[in-house]
Every structure is written in C-alpha cells, then in structure tokens.
Amino acid sequence: MIEIEPLLHKVQKAARYTGGELNSVMKEAAQVTTRFAFCFPDVYEIGMSHLGMKILYHLLNEREDTWVERVFAPWEDMETEMRQADVPLFALESRDPISAFDFIGFTLQYEMSYSNILNMLELADIPLRSAERKEGMPFVCAGGPCAFNPEPLADFIDFFLLGEGEEIWPEVLDIFAQWKASKAPRQAFLEQIAGVQGIYIPAFYDVQWDEQGNFAGLTPNRSDVPDLVQKRIIRDLDRVYFPDKLVVPYMEIVHDRVMLEVFRGCIRGCRFCQAGMIYRPVREKDSATLCNYAEKLIAATGYDEISLASLSTSDYTQLPTLMEGLLSFSEKERVSLSLPSLRIDNFSLDLMEKVQKVRKSGLTFAPEAGTQRLRDVINKGITEEDLMRGARLAFEGGWSHIKLYFMIGLPTETEEDILGIADLAQKVVDTFYTVDKSKRAKFVNVTVSVSSFVPKAFTPFQWEAQDTIKRLKEKQKLLKEAIHSRHITYNYHESYVSHLEGVFARGDRKLCRVLEEAHKLGCKYDGWDEFFVYGRWMEAFEKAGVDPMWYTARKRSFEEALPWAHIDCGVVAAFLRRECERAYAEKVTPNCREVCSGCGAQRLDCIEWRKKQ
Amino acid sequence: MKYIYTFSKNQRVQYVSHLDTLRVFERAMRRAKLPASYSQGFHPHPLITFAQPLGVGISSKSELVEIVFERPLCAEEQKRFSSSMPGGFGLLKYCENEKKSPFAALEWAVYEICIATPISKKLLDDFMKQEEILMLKRSKKGEKQVNIRPMIQSLELVPWENATVLKAVLKAGQPSLKPELLLQALEQNMAGGELALQSICRTALLDGKGHPVV
Ligand code: SF4
Numbered sequence: 159m160i161e162i163e164p165l166l167h168k169v170q171k172a173a174r175y176t177g178g179e180l181n182s183v184m185k186e187a188a189q190v191t192t193r194f195a196f197c198f199p200d201v202y203e204i205g206m207s208h209l210g211m212k213i214l215y216h217l218l219n220e221r222e223d224t225w226v227e228r229v230f231a232p233w234e235d236m237e238t239e240m241r242q243a244d245v246p247l248f249a250l251e252s253r254d255p256i257s258a259f260d261f262i263g264f265t266l267q268y269e270m271s272y273s274n275i276l277n278m279l280e281l282a283d284i285p286l287r288s289a290e291r292k293e294g295m296p297f298v299c300a301g302g303p304c305a306f307n308p309e310p311l312a313d314f315i316d317f318f319l320l321g322e323g324e325e326i327w328p329e330v331l332d333i334f335a336q337w338k339a340s341k342a343p344r345q346a347f348l349e350q351i352a353g354v355q356g357i358y359i360p361a362f363y364d365v366q367w368d369e370q371g372n373f374a375g376l377t378p379n380r381s382d383v384p385d386l387v388q389k390r391i392i393r394d395l396d397r398v399y400f401p402d403k404l405v406v407p408y409m410e411i412v413h414d415r416v417m418l419e420v421f422r423g424c425i426r427g428c429r430f431c432q433a434g435m436i437y438r439p440v441r442e443k444d445s446a447t448l449c450n451y452a453e454k455l456i457a458a459t460g461y462d463e464i465s466l467a468s469l470s471t472s473d474y475t476q477l478p479t480l481m482e483g484l485l486s487f488s489e490k491e492r493v494s495l496s497l498p499s500l501r502i503d504n505f506s507l508d509l510m511e512k513v514q515k516v517r518k519s520g521l522t523f524a525p526e527a528g529t530q531r532l533r534d535v536i537n538k539g540i541t542e543e544d545l546m547r548g549a550r551l552a553f554e555g556g557w558s559h560i561k562l563y564f565m566i567g568l569p570t571e572t573e574e575d576i577l578g579i580a581d582l583a584q585k586v587v588d589t590f591y592t593v594d595k596s597k598r599a600k601f602v603n604v605t606v607s608v609s610s611f612v613p614k615a616f617t618p619f620q621w622e623a624q625d626t627i628k629r630l631k632e633k634q635k636l637l638k639e640a641i642h643s644r645h646i647t648y649n650y651h652e653s654y655v656s657h658l659e660g661v662f663a664r665g666d667r668k669l670c671r672v673l674e675e676a677h678k679l680g681c682k683y684d685g686w687d688e689f690f691v692y693g694r695w696m697e698a699f700e701k702a703g704v705d706p707m708w709y710t711a712r713k714r715s716f717e718e719a720l721p722w723a724h725i726d727c728g729v730v731a732a733f734l735r736r737e738c739e740r741a742y743a744e745k746v747t748p749n750c751r752e753v754c755s756g757c758g759a760q761r762l763d764c765i766e767w768r769k770k771q
Numbered sequence: 772m773k774y775i776y777t778f779s780k781n782q783r784v785q786y787v788s789h790l791d792t793l794r795v796f797e798r799a800m801r802r803a804k805l806p807a808s809y810s811q812g813f814h815p816h817p818l819i820t821f822a823q824p825l826g827v828g829i830s831s832k833s834e835l836v837e838i839v840f841e842r843p844l845c846a847e848e849q850k851r852f853s854s855s856m857p858g859g860f861g862l863l864k865y866c867e868n869e870k871k872s873p874f875a876a877l878e879w880a881v882y883e884i885c886i887a888t889p890i891s892k893k894l895l896d897d898f899m900k901q902e903e904i905l906m907l908k909r910s911k912k913g914e915k916q917v918n919i920r921p922m923i924q925s926l927e928l929v930p931w932e933n934a935t936v937l938k939a940v941l942k943a944g945q946p947s948l949k950p951e952l953l954l955q956a957l958e959q960n961m962a963g964g965e966l967a968l969q970s971i972c973r974t975a976l977l978d979g980k981g982h983p984v985v
Contacts, residue, residue, distance in 0.1 A: 163782070167828055167968065172786035180798075180857035406798060406857070408787040460798025460855075491801070492809070 159253045160246070165239040173409040174202035175236060177250035180406040181458065183219040183226070184251060191223040191335050195249050195256040195296070197264045199274035200685065202230045206405070207413035209467055210302070211265060214323050216401035224331055227251040228405075229262075231274045231683070232281070240281065247282035257283045260334065262296045264315075266304035269662035270655065270685035272311060275300075276677040279314070286674065288316045288361060293344050301326075305358075306389075306436050307615040307722040309376075310662050312360035313670035317348065319356055320725060321389030322422075324398055326356040352383045356390030358725065359383065365667050365721075372708070373666040375719045388726040391762050395422060395441040400451055403458035415463035415496065416455045418448050420480065424469040425750035425766065427757075428526070429537045429741050430568065432614040433469055435734075436727045438757060439764030440473075440750060445480035452484055456493055464488065465496040472501040473749075481509055502548030507555050520605075521552050524563040527571075528578025534744045535570050537737070542582065549589045558599035560586055566633045567611040567625035569741065576633050579606060580640035587645045605647045608637065610656035614663045615722045616729060618737035624660045624710040627653045654692040658684070660710040666721035671702040730758030772843045775873070775985050777863045780831045782970065784859030789824040795860060796836065803855040805848055806841040822874040822976055822984060823943050826951070829882075831973040833863075835985055837872055866985065877984050879924055880943035881975040882950045886935045887967035890957075895926050895937075898960050906956050919956060922948035934969060943976060 166172040187193065196215060198205030205211065205228075218226045227249035232240060239245075246255040256262055262284065264275050276286055284298065285291050291298070300311060301319035308318045319326050330351055337347040351357050362383045368374040378385060392398045404416065423440035424433065452464055464484060468474065481495075488495055495513045500506040502521060510521075525540050527533045533540060549560060564579050583606045590602040610630050613622045625633070630653040641648050662669060676698035683689035699706050714720070716735055723731070733756065740747055747755055750766045760767040780787070787795065796819050800807050809815040822835035844852070853862040898904075901920060908917040922942035929936040941948040950971050958966055976984045 163970075166786060172828070173784075173788075173791070176783055176786060178783045178858050408784060408795065408857075409791050410794075457802060457804075460801035462797065462801065492815075 160248050160255060162245060162248070162253060165236065165243060165245060168239055169235045170233070171202075171409060173407075174230065174233065175250070176408070177228075177253070179408055181403045182228075182251055182405045183215070185219075185225040187225065187252060187254065190225045191338060192225070192261070192331060193254075193259040194218065194224055194226040194261045194263060195229045195259045196226050197229040197256075197262060197275075197278060198267075199231055199264055199271040199278060200267075200683075201233055202407075203409070203411040205230045206407050206411045208265070208267065209417045209419060210323070212404050212417075213399075213401060213419075214327065215405070216403065217324055217399050218327055218331070220399075221328075221331065223335055225251075229256055229278070231278055234683075234689075237277075237281065247278055255282065257296065259296045260338070262298045264298070264300040264302075266300050266302040266311075268685060269304055269310075269659050270690075272662060272673055273676055273681040273684050275311070276314065276673060277682045280677070286677075287313050289313070291316070291344075295344075297344075297347070303433065303436060306432075306725055306727050307663065307665070308358060308360065308725070309365075309667045309721045310665040310669035310673065312667045314673075315360065317351065318358040318360070319390075320358060320387060320727070321356045322392050325390045325392050326354065329354050330357070349382070355388055358387040360667075363724065373668075373719060373721050376721065376724050386724055386726045389436075389728060389762075391439075391728070392422075392441070393763050396444050396447055402451065402454045404455060406459045406461070413465070414461070415465050416452065416459060416461045417465055417467045418452055418455075419443065420448060420466050420468045420471060420474045420477075422468070425473050426470055426539070427537055427737070427747055427749060427755070429535070429618040429737055430526075430565065430611060430614075432617050435616050435729045435757075437469070438728050438759040439762060440766055442475060442765075445476040445483060448480055449483035449487065453487060456491060462492065463494050463496055466498055468498075470501075471498045472506065473751075478505070485512060502552060504551065507551050511555065520559040520561055521548075521557050522561040522563065523548060525582065526563065526565050527568060527575060528564065528580075528582055529575045531744055532568060532571060532575045532578070534746050535741045536568055537741070537746050539746055539749070542585070545582070546585065546589050549586045550593060553590050553593045553599070553602070554597045556597070556599055558601055559603045559605070561605040561607060562586070564606065564608045565611045566608055566637070567630055569611075569619055569622045571633075573636065576637050577640050579608070579637055580646075583641065583646050584643055587643050590645075602645050603647060604643075604645060605649060606637075606641065608634065608648070608650040610651065610653045612656050612660045612663055615720070616727050616734070618734045618741055620664065620720065620734060621714040621716060621718070621738060623713040624657070625653075626707075626711055627657050630656070652687075655684070655690060657706070657710060658692070658695055661706045664709055664721070668702070668704050672698050672704050675699075675701040728757070728759040728762050733757045772840050773837055773868045774840065774844070774865050775835060775837050775868045776865045777985065778831075778834050778836065778856075779861040779863055780825065780834060781859045781861075782830050784857075785830040785970075786827055787859075788827050789821070792825070793819060793821070795857060796838070799852065799855040799857065799860075800838075803848070803851040805844065805852055808839040808841050820872065820874070822877055823880065823947065825973060826949055826971075829950070829971045829973055833973065833975050833983075835874065835976055837868065837874065843867075873978075873984055876978040877944045877976055878942070878979040879940050879977040879981070880947070880973055881977065882939045882941060883929070883972045883974055884937040884939060884950055884954065885931075885969040885971070886937060886954075887969055888935065888964070890928065890935050890937065890966075892928060894957075894961065895928065898957060899923070899926060904956050906952055908952065917946075919948055919952060922946070923953065940977070 297316045299317045300315045305318045333350050364379045366375040421442040423437045425440050526538045583604050586604050613619045634650050679694045754767045754770050807817040818839035820837045903918045904920040906919050907914050924940040927938045929938050
C-alpha cells in the first residue's frame, strides 16, 4: 500500500483517488492467485460512468481466485504530485502499485484516449513496448470497441480481447491460474491463450510492407494461431451475469445512476456507425428480468434515478412493458426514470410526459444529414415527414427546445446537402408557428449540432476519404452563413480532433511510433479541449516519419489490404462492400427485423436471423 | 418526525464534499428503506439539514444533521440506517427533536489541526495578543478584508507524539472561520515560515456558552 494522503491534500477533487466507495470490492491480496488492474484511460468521473467496466468488475470479482481493482488516469494536478513524490500508478482498492499485478487491462472506448494509455503505463513504471516486458511483469491487454482495429496499439499490448469480455475473461483467467501454478515462462501463457476465441496476440503476427513502406498485409508468424481472429459474443443475453450491486461513487460522476442495459447490437445499420456493426447481432433482455434488476440495484445503491442503456433504445421490442414495470416501481420508491433519446412518436412523447413531469426542456433528433438523398446514402431511415411530424407533436405537447444532430463530410456530400441542414432547421422553426398558440410554448429554439464525419473500420464507409480540415471549415462556414433565424443556435465541433481520430480509426502498426513520439512530447487527455494540442501531434507524425494524410485523405480501393482484415467482427467485408455500393446507388437497406441482409453475424447465432428462418 | 444525528467522517472520506455528503445520506436512507419526508415543489428532495458544512479535506468526530421522516423510526430502522452508511461515515448517536432546530445556537467549532512543523507557545501568545488580524476572505461575492481575530476564541498546543496538534476554537455559524485561513494567518506571522499541514479534524460544535449544540 502506497501512502498517498500527503498528495491528496494538494489536489482538486481528491475523492477521485481515495477508493473505498460503497460496493467496491476488498480482498486479501495474499489470498488470490490473480490480481487484475482494470484501467480506464480517462478521469474517474468518466470511467466510473462506463457500464461495461461495472459489469466486468463485479463479474470477475465473483471469482475467489481473482481480485479486480480499478485504475483511472490521474488528472494533471495529481500526476504532477505523483511524479514529484515518486508515487507510481496505484489501484484504488488496495493502493498497491499496479506494476506488481498480473494483468493491466485497458478498455478502449475512443481513439483519443490512446496517449493516456502510454502515460499510465509510464506512471506505473511498466515498459511501454510488449517486447521489453520481462518475466514477472504484468500482461498488458485491451478490449472494447476500438480493439477491433488494434494495430495502432499493437506494439504496446500483449493481447487484445475482441467481443464481449464476460465471455472471454473466465476462460483466460482459468488458463492463467494453471499457467501461474506451472511456473512456465511468460511466452507460454501467450501461446496457451492464442487458441482462445476472441484473443489476438499482435506479436504472433507480422506486417508486410510494400516498397513505399505502406501496409500490404498481415499474417501469422506461427502455425498455431488463426489467420482470422473471430470475436466472441454472449448468445443468451437474458441469462448472462448482470451485477446486482454497483459501486456508488462518493463524488458526482457523469452518469450517476443505475443503468439498465436493455439490449446489445442495433438493427438499424446506419452506414457511418461502427457500433451498429461491431455489436451485431442484436440480442435483447427480457423486460421482467430488467425490472427485477432495477429493483435490486436501487436497493443496493440507493440511487434515485434509472436510465436505459443501448443503441437506438426505441427498437427494444418490449419497451412498453418495460416502462410500465419501471414506472409503477419508480413512483413508489421516488426514483426517477431518465429516458435516452427515443424516436419521437406518440408513444415516446406520452412516456416523456409521464417521466419528466415538469421539465419540458429539450428533445433531440438525429437526422444526421440535410437532404433525403444523403440520408438514403447513409441509410438513416428518417424522412423529413417523420421529423416534422415529431416536431409538431412535441410543440403541441408544449416542448420548446429541439436539438438536431448532423454530420458534415459524409460521402457524396454536396453543397446542397449542407444547405439542406439549414433548411431543415428552418422548417422545424416554421412548424412551431403552425401550431395553435394555445398549445405551443411561448418561444422556440432549435439547436443545430454539427460534428465531422470520421470513417471507421468495419463500416460500409471504411474505404472512404475523410474531408480535410480546410474543407470541413469551408463547409462549416457555408452552413453558418445559411442560417438566418434567431431561433436557431448553431454548434459545431472543431475538426482538428476529428482528423486525428480519423488517422487512428483506420491506422496500422506504424502509428505505434507516432504514439510513442506524441507521448514523449507530452500528449495526453486528447479528448479534452484544454489538453489537446494539434501542433504537438503533427510534430510527432513528423518525428516518426509518418504522413497522417495517407490514412485520412485517400479513398481506398475495395482491393486494398486493410490493417483490420484479420479481425472478424461478425459482419463480413462482402456485406460492407455491398452496403457501400448501395450507398452510392442511394438505396436504403431495410433493418434486421424487416429483412435479414445476411451481414455475416448469423454465423454467431443471430436471433433475428433465426426467427426469419 | 425529526431526528438529529451525530456522525463522524474519517480521513478516507474527508474529501467528500458537502453536497456529496448530502447525497451519501439520501442514498443510505433509500437503501435502508426509510420513510423520508420530502419537500414540496417541482423537485422534491428529502429534508436533510446539516448544522455546518464541513470543508473538503477535514475529517470530523461530531457532525450534526437533522432529518425529517414521515413517522417515528423504530430501533430496528435506526440500526438499519446506521449499517447502510458507507465506509468512512459513522452514525454515532441520535435523538428526537420536537422543538425548533438547535442548530441556530451554533457559535463555535473545535478543530484539532495536526502540523509537522513545531510551533512555539510564544508565537501563539503573540498571535492572540493582536487586536486585529486582517485577512482576505473569499466568498461568492468576491474578496474582502476581514478582521479574523474576534473569530478565534482560543488556540492551544496539545502535545502529541512527534507532531504539533493545535486545538483551535473558531467561529462557526454565520459568519464562520475556516481553519485553513487561520493557518494562513499564522504563517504570515511566522516570517516566511510554512506550516506542513498533516490533517484537520473537527471535534465539536458548540453554542455561545461553550456547550455542545446537541
Ligand atoms: S444477420 Fe441479418 S438480422 Fe442478424 S445482424 Fe446481420 S443483417 Fe441483422
């Protein structure tokens, strides 16, 4: 145990580092075989809000032989104090340095957290590169959505976990316990887990580079590992472990409430959306199971709020039953329900009336593109009519503030599509004035929130070029000038971060060098405006001799070797290509419940697909 | 039914802010399934009132909170409440309170300030002999020069192992004096010296006559 008290007096929000929260798990270090540092490469308030971490933490701590503890990135003030006092990165529960642990596991939720991973390894006093880690040092591993394109981190991570951790970890931990007892060398453990479905060990694969030094392919360098690493999923989500208690932080975190996961995957198939592809197939939980969990979790945490978690929650087939169940319980217990953004129709508005009795603040819609043509291209099955109907219903119900989400830089986008955004927002404002004065609110505000499109691996747009920063700025300006109404507020995100995100989202192993340089230059917390320095990153690219534009500005051919082609996320390349071609033809693809498009996930036992059979 | 609880907050939870401490109570009450009374209005909240907010980084042996319930609690429920408090918080005792809140009588708070730097008795005596000690006091409205001397009732050195423990009785209620400001004032009197603070613990809340408020 490290003495950290003297440091705590000097930093802001010291409750980030103290541990000891209700339902956190304490064990006797000497009594367990395996010590696991679950690392979230961001600050406590963000990391503690992540549902996946909560599930794995409690699931793996059920094992008697394993103690999972939490580690977050220290905020800048704490990092300074730690470096000054020579205090290494420690786990919240035991306050032991994590360099003595068996596993250091990172969850990869967004690319902009990669620099924090290196920084945390350095703070932990663990060699950054896998190749430099010696016998007795922890195994550094990583999972989560960004693990589906693992190459930018390949040199630093001993093994990646693809797919759902609840399914993979128990097997890995069993093998680990045996390996540890056998006192075999480090390499032997990696060899033993190489055969486990969902495990990717970068050191067992070599990258081929062409004459120009560009990525040309990736193949195993030994015969006992798969050419194609398949992700792992839970078949029956209804019966899978879900914790009946959650750690309750002492300080306020971003999602400070009980989160109920209603299903995994998404039936929609929006063509820009990586989550919609990599979490396939769709698997639901039963509403009765969920109500039961809700009651248990409220009793175990004392939280006064429940929210539903999933992609596109409106698609949950048992939503009415679930809400009925939750509402009857929540009123009794004085627990409030917070709704995720639902598709706006009579049902959901009625629900919102019931749930948010007073506050009729904001409703959100995500048309994503300004014209029907472009919405067809991206397969966003929302029409102008839908939007206006929703807006009208909302205004009639007394709502006054509507937020619209859009992306710019989408494939095939023209000026007309950009101007279409302004047009659509204006039409929403106009709709407000057609509503009877007695029904509508006194004023109306429409917020247009615009982000930049970033092509991601494992989407139909994985071959697309990304707009340059200059081009995006021009488009932002064009849109800004097209908005005239004082009822419309225009927000957009800076495109510098999107550019960098784009590099890593489709990057290869060469980026490891860039990351290392960036880390040396002091890059960290890149997802935070106050820390992100674009120039510093460009310096890192230069030092590493890597051209970022090669990753973003280039349209790839369907034949090009892709750095993530050795990963099988369920959805197959042929489907993605088909979807890409349909995008160019401006053809929408029906959702999974209407027609199965044969995305490839049926091989993983897709329930929707089975129903159709 | 109103109850007043005396509770402690140990060093592990001394960084839990005032607002977060309120949430700690709300959640413990819900876990214990107690019949809390709620305020009226748009956002009803349980009726929980603290005698005096405790600064971040200060532990305590005697915090006071008044909580209103819909009906009297039985001994079983009180026990449940106590065991529902998260680690680091302890409900030490409780009493019913039919009358109006005794918190208005709060005048002084006692702090034990543990410092690694030795302080002489003379320094303290000289410090206390001053008629006026002007310090910049920060509040929501901005900074203001305030004479903090009348807000210090007594300062006393308590021998304790190899540290210096300063027992300070400081003004509580409205306005109040934070122990950190007292330390700053002491440092200014020490000619460039800096006090190596180890910990601060609040040990009692007193009324004008020096009796415990509850
Ligand atoms: S197999 Fe069919 S139904 Fe299942 S996720 Fe893929 S497209 Fe949807």
